[in-house]
Structures are given as C-alpha cells and as structure tokens.
Amino acid sequence: MHMADVLISPAVGGVLWAASAASATYATVKIKNELGDKKIPIMAVSGAFVFAAQMINFTIPGTGSSGHIGGGILLAGLLGPFPALLTIAAVLAIQCLFFADGGLLALGCNIFNMGVIPTLIIYPLLFKPLLTKGIKLSRLSLASIVSVVVGLQLGAFGVVLETLASGITALPFSVFVLLMQPIHLAIGIVEGIITAAVLGFVYQMRPEILETSEQRVPLGTGVSIKKPLIALGIITLLVGGLLSIFASAYPDGLEWAMEKTAGTTELEAEGPAFRQAEAIQEATAFMPDYNFRDAGEDGSAIGTTVAGIVGAAFTALLAGAAGFVIYKVKRSKAA
Structure with missing residues (x-):
C-alpha cells in the first residue's frame, strides 16, 4: 500500500509529512523505560524482518491482486507503540530512498497510513484492550487479526481520502473506496x-518480550x-534473500484498485515538486524496484536476493541506531 x-498533491503531501514528523517526535518524547539495552537489538532485528516480509507479495485468490504485510501491529506487539512507530518509519524511509518503493512526497502519507494508524491508534485502543485479561495464544491471535484488519481498513481509507483531498479526478471517491x-x-x-503466528512464536520462546512491551518496561537483566x-x-x-524471489507478480491492492478505477496504474503528475522529488529518488535509489539498475524489465533473481539482504541490513542499522541514540539520551537526562 505504498x-x-x-x-497526492504537494500540499497534501506536505501536511502528511508534518503530521508524521510530529507523530515521530511525539513517540520519541514519550519513550521512557521501555527501551532498555535489550530492546534495541530487538528493534533492529524486527525492523529488518518487516522490511524483508514486505517484499513478499502473497496472491489474493480469485482477484488478480496481491498484498504484503504492513507490520505496524507486529512491531507494536514486540516493541510497544512508540518504538514501533520509529521502526516502521525507518523501514519506509529505506524503501523509499534506496529502492524507490513509494514516493518521496508521499512518504509522510505512507508513514501515517502504515505506521501512525496501527501503532498510535489501533494498538492502544484495540490490541491492548483485547489482552487486558492476560496474554494467551488464543487472545493474542484474536487481538492480532482484529487489530490488523481494522488498522488496514483505516489505512486504505486514508489513501482514498488523501487522493480525494489532492483532487485526483482519475480516482473518483465512490468507485475507488468500494x-x-x-x-x-x-x-x-x-x-x-501472519502477525499472530510471528507474535505467538516469539511469545512461546520468550514471553517477557511481549509482556514488557505491553507494560512499557525494560526487559530484566536475567532475561x-x-x-x-x-x-x-x-x-x-x-524471507528477504530467498522467498522474496517467489513473490506474487500480481499488482498489490492499491495498484489493483487504481487499475480497476482508472484503467491504469501509470497516472501522471506535473510540477517542480514532483520533478525534484523524482530527481532525489533517482540519485539515492541504488536498487530501484529491489533489483540491479541494469536488470531490465524481467529483473534478476540474484538482484532481488541482494536487495532483500542489503535492505534488511540497512533497516536494522537505522532502527537500531535510532533506538540506541534515544536510549542513551534518555538515560543521560535521567542521570
């Protein structure tokens, strides 16, 4: 759903950039004790996992469409809402700048739809209340599925509203939303x-990870x-190095809806803001579309493997570095 x-119009893109930046700043300020030194490597590895998992488009039978995970609820379950938002923002920034997945002007929209909504809205209002009687695998599965479905519905509706506010006439509201x-x-x-399976897997291995994230406390020294x-x-x-090769070739849900509505996914936009954003991405994206630049239309399996591994590594570094800096600053201020 990138x-x-x-x-979008530059104005809508600017507003959502501001909203996402404000949300990330709020998350940074609200982080307290939950980012102990043991949560930072989890932040790095879980961010890398979400990056790799988003490369796997799974086919939706009977539709000619595909989808991939967003990862917001998954990260919130593992890390808590505020570190999760910063981690998904790192994932989306790496995808945008280095792999040209999602527009630079639209990055604020993507962070808001796929990050702010699930981590700062759905997690506290739906996921946590479903676990008030304690974490068990059955409750965890229910909370995961319900929260992801509701969060993705709100995110998809956000896309529709953002195109409506931008005046994209090729995507009329009534048809596009349906x-x-x-x-x-x-x-x-x-x-x-998928989220329920991953969270359940981690919970069975080390339940303290999910429990401390829900309580917003650090992992104990003996864990x-x-x-x-x-x-x-x-x-x-x-996932990133091998399974990504076998991702579905069908368009994702957003592209599918665009094609059904406008008859094409190749809409056009003119203006200096669009040209500047495109120029920046062309300069920074060293593996556009998760492949070598000279891979051609058919792409290269090796290129996809390299992109999955390199992108996951970059995401781990960025998310881990963000967590480390925040942890050190908070700890210094507390001292």
Missing part, C-alpha cells in the same frame, strides 16, 4: 494471521534474548 507521488476497502479486508486477514534474535535473524535472511 503510495506513489502521483496520487474497491480499496474489500481488497484490503482480504489482505488484512492474511496479514493478521536472555539470544534465541529469539537468532531465530528472527535467520527468518529475515530466508
């Missing part, structure tokens, strides 16, 4: 099941996170 720049919501309902169910980190790291390498 929006391209052609789907296509966006059902396809993202199907995608949300699949993502919810070992070695096994979960190794497991998530191996899964990340397998």
